[in-house]
Amino acid sequence: MGRLNILILIFCFFFIIPEIDANVFKKLAASFSNDTKFKLPPEKCIVIRLKHIPVSLNQTENGENYLNSEVNDKLELKFTRACDRDIKCVIYYNNGSPSSHLTTDSSDTNVQIRAEHSSLKCIQPTGEFLKFHIFVQESNNFFKSAHMIETNSTLQLKCLGGAYTNDVKLKKNGETLESVYNPFSGFILDRSQHSSRSFYQCEYENEMISFDYPDSLEVDGFRMQKQKFQTLISIDCNANDDFLKNNNTRIIITCPYNEECSQPSTDRKGYIHFPISHLRHPSDLNSFSCVFLRNGEIEAIAFDENGEHEVVTYLVSAMLGFGAISTMLIYLLNLFARWNEKKRKVQGKFSDEDLLISKDVRDLEKIAEGHSSKILLTSYKPNGRKVVIKCSKNAAQCEKELMILKNLRHVNIIDPLGYVRLDSNGRFFKKRIQNMVLPYYPNTCLEQYIKQFFPVTLIEEKFHGKDKSGKELKITLFDMISIGWQVARALEYLKGKGYTHRDVAMRNVLITDDLICKLTDFERSRKGEIGKRSVARKIYNHFAMKHRTIPTMYPAECENGAFYYSSDVYCFGLLLLEMFQFTKPIVPGNFTKPMHCPDNIYEIIRDCIKVDREHRINIVKCESQLETALKEIDDTKLLNLKTKLIKEGSKNIWTEWEDTKPSNADPYKELDSSLFSPIM
Incomplete structure (x- = not known):
């Protein structure tokens, strides 16, 4: 009997159990056939993080998903690997246009939430996968x-x-x-x-x-006046007699918060007063207005025309005290400035005896003007040669730019002649360094030079154009690529010296008669990169950026004050693109290949303007590829260009002016303004 049981067990193990397992496996395989795909629900497929903390979506009464957030929060989508790898997510602005694209190409994607963001939608080949609204809180206001x-x-x-x-x-x-x-x-x-x-x-x-209600503003006969006393604020809404006598009229005084204002009393229309302590913030007073209603409809809306009328008891005494303190402060600062100038002379950094210009700046011809400086044309009296003066609006900025240029020496970077003080003599408070003297190049900047060839006329492999005087101009493809190559050489040199330029653009590249480029405008330049910012830097940028114009074509990583060497490369790529479009306006985010741009040059441009800075080409490789492109066009011409650059780099402008050279000429010393005159 025992042997029979053993035989039965052996039979079941080898014949019945394998058959059962095979059926089970077949059923499992059928469940994963081509007609049925294994899917995970959205909440299992994507993990949503806000400020690095996992969050769950909220739902409205109608079943719609939404997420509450604050501006500049970091939104992360972490995709589960078991999901369909073809999921694409898009964040949309309030107007319905797409802002950012997040895909499953990488396992962890993120984006910084902006005030204009409104929703996020994820799709896969089978249809919509996930959708939710985004509410963004900008400040303490709802x-x-x-x-x-x-x-x-x-x-x-x-x-x-x-x-x-x-x-x-x-x-x-x-x-x-x-x-x-x-x-x-x-x-x-x-x-x-x-x-x-x-x-x-x-x-x-x-x-x-x-x-x-724009149609109701600035209506004659209706106005608002507010007065600010030491402890009270009064608001008076004034209307014409016809309005005040009508029984079907009403005046509403509006304010940002309910407790800041009460409605006018019935005995005197449109007048209230309340304690200053009711105001949450002094700026709230600018949001008050008077709304004049007739028969339940708006007849006029008035805001304060003259601003605050502050009644101060000791106004005269305060003004006299402020004037006395200001006079004393200016006197002490003047003494310090004179002592500082004497100290500079002893150290030999700057001198007041080398060069100069006529006193009245208005006599000089203005040839260009930017956000922070203007360029004036004048001449050097001893030999009549033209030079330009860069007048910076910020005195310290010019001194800083001079200090940067003092540490640089490259044929494709501008070499200043010195600096000069204008309108400084006879003033009570002496000005600091404000005006840099530079060589004058008739072709001015690359932007103005290239514009002369638009619209594009290509004859015998040369682009033709005309200058302001009607003189015909010609430029070859070799010349255009060589301009880009020279700018790349300057940026490569700057990186080797540890500087970022931070404003690489066609307007900041000067062109000589021999088509030699000079990179200029180092007002934004800084030593090294700026990446992760400290709290102190964030506070500084919050106030400093209000008064500073940020170039519109900066890459995305620069929005919050960061800047890298690769950011200069991005701006350089846009420079090449704009040059081959002959300054035809570029639409941000919609970069297309210009008609006359060679394929190898456009590949360099694409490598420069990649959104992810980590994937951009470095400036050394960029310069090398441009040189290779020049070599393929004309190797002999490239050799001659290098020889010309060597001669230009060894040239000193004061050597050319030997017979009229000022005493102890130094590119970083003050020049005597009496040696310059306006261009007639």
């Missing part, structure tokens, strides 16, 4: 905007906030209106019952926002 949209039958009051909520109330002519708020579209009213000429306000908790 409301972001308020727009009124009229149709034939409805009136949409679109007051949108930075977070999802249904607790927004609508006021019509100061009275709360029963209406349902939609966080995505605001309030929808029936036009047959509600006029667009009524005064509407949206209210959330204590915060108020009004809509724009």
